[in-house]
Amino acid sequence: MNHNNDLERILADAGIRPTSNRVLVLRALRDSHVPMSLTEIETEIDTLDKSSVFRVLTTLLSHHLVHAIEDGRGIVKYEMCHSDGDCSVDDMHVHFYCEKCHNVYCFEDIGIPPVDMPEGYKVNAVNYMIKGICPRCQA
Numbered sequence: 001m002n003h004n005n006d007l008e009r010i011l012a013d014a015g016i017r018p019t020s021n022r023v024l025v026l027r028a029l030r031d032s033h034v035p036m037s038l039t040e041i042e043t044e045i046d047t048l049d050k051s052s053v054f055r056v057l058t059t060l061l062s063h064h065l066v067h068a069i070e071d072g073r074g075i076v077k078y079e080m081c082h083s084d085g086d087c088s089v090d091d092m093h094v095h096f097y098c099e100k101c102h103n104v105y106c107f108e109d110i111g112i113p114p115v116d117m118p119e120g121y122k123v124n125a126v127n128y129m130i131k132g133i134c135p136r137c138q139a
Helices: 003-013 020-031 038-044 050-062
Strands: 066-070 076-080 093-098 104-111 129-132
Touching: 003 020, 020 038, 020 050, 020 076, 038 050, 038 076, 050 066, 050 076
Parallel strands: 093 129
Antiparallel strands: 066 076, 093 104
């Protein structure tokens, strides 16, 4: 199975032309086990500069293929949505920020608790970050 073809299909299904830069950024996010910052993605893909990565991320965000979270220190991190082309609040999950090692962990099996919003408000994203010390740093 060609994983690039899968990514190209995901992009095309979302109405995005599957350029090599877009495939590279989406692959980096798909292969990462943790949300990645703009700088981390740029470091991972040494053939793209920060502005190119940012342009791709903006496109992927606007087409709901990735979502952004604030990591606990004010740094925006990105991760690929699990349901191709329809990143909704239902796909969001809890994240944990370790105040000692500064890593962000995804708790994909823990959904965002429902919040009853006042009438007329439409929720597009939720950033649910728990802060504390991870098991590795506690040892």
